[in-house]
Amino acid sequence: MAGAAPSGFNKRKKKLSVKCEAAAASNQIGVNQMLVYVPPHPLIKHWVSVLRNEFSPPPIFKSAMAELGRLLIYEASRDWLETIGGEVQTPCGVANVEFIDPREPVKVVPILRAGLVLVEHVSSVLPATQTYHLGFVRNEVTLQPTLYLNKLPDRFPDSSLILVADPMLATGGTIVAAIEELTSRGADVKNLRVVAAVAAPPALKILSEKFPGLRVYTGTIDPGLNEKGYIVPGLGDAGDRSFGT
Numbered sequence: 001m002a003g004a005a006p007s008g009f010n011k012r013k014k015k016l017s018v019k020c021e022a023a024a025a026s027n028q029i030g031v032n033q034m035l036v037y038v039p040p041h042p043l044i045k046h047w048v049s050v051l052r053n054e055f056s057p058p059p060i061f062k063s064a065m066a067e068l069g070r071l072l073i074y075e076a077s078r079d080w081l082e083t084i085g086g087e088v089q090t091p092c093g094v095a096n097v098e099f100i101d102p103r104e105p106v107k108v109v110p111i112l113r114a115g116l117v118l119v120e121h122v123s124s125v126l127p128a129t130q131t132y133h134l135g136f137v138r139n140e141v142t143l144q145p146t147l148y149l150n151k152l153p154d155r156f157p158d159s160s161l162i163l164v165a166d167p168m169l170a171t172g173g174t175i176v177a178a179i180e181e182l183t184s185r186g187a188d189v190k191n192l193r194v195v196a197a198v199a200a201p202p203a204l205k206i207l208s209e210k211f212p213g214l215r216v217y218t219g220t221i222d223p224g225l226n227e228k229g230y231i232v233p234g235l236g237d238a239g240d241r242s243f244g245t
């Protein structure tokens, strides 16, 4: 039917849209010295909406998460990556060019499980990467994270650029534990960027207190958490919805 909303979507109520626009329009929200970016891009809004829809089945959810990640990584890399100058021979002459130094790959740290999905398309954005996996499981009662997989190097080379992917910044427990693992291995918070699908105030507050200089790129900021530590309205369990469990 022409003009009908796709399955599971109702037409937005004016009140809600005003609230979303307010978060996005500010684009850059300073929390102490930490910067939180909600890139005001229509595609980012679209993929966040697909993720939120409880009727999006796992394959659609997963590809929306991967696509959102690609866009957020693009935004996060905008004023971050440096190019080096050179020359190339084109079919018609010699051109001055700028390119990303393949000798300095961005260290990508997905937090399992759902972080893997958020960085699925990272190589289509960043020409040179190395990926180091971190696995945390959250105790459903205490909400405390436990590290069960750590593939980080003993030491990061000085001034490494590090991109951490954690789709749901809820209580902040997991992302704080992850960043502490990174800084204990020589990572500099100033060179670290976090990408997330949804962020909530408790996580943003603790990140800003613990890691001044950090930058967070998120699809949206939601008002709060429920008693189980899930973001509300959020999108549910990002890992379960991605993998159909």
Ligand code: URA
Binding pocket: 168, 170, 229, 230, 231, 232, 234, 235, 236, 237, 238, 239
């Ligand atoms: N992890 C999730 O997957 N969803 C939430 O809402 C919070 C933490």
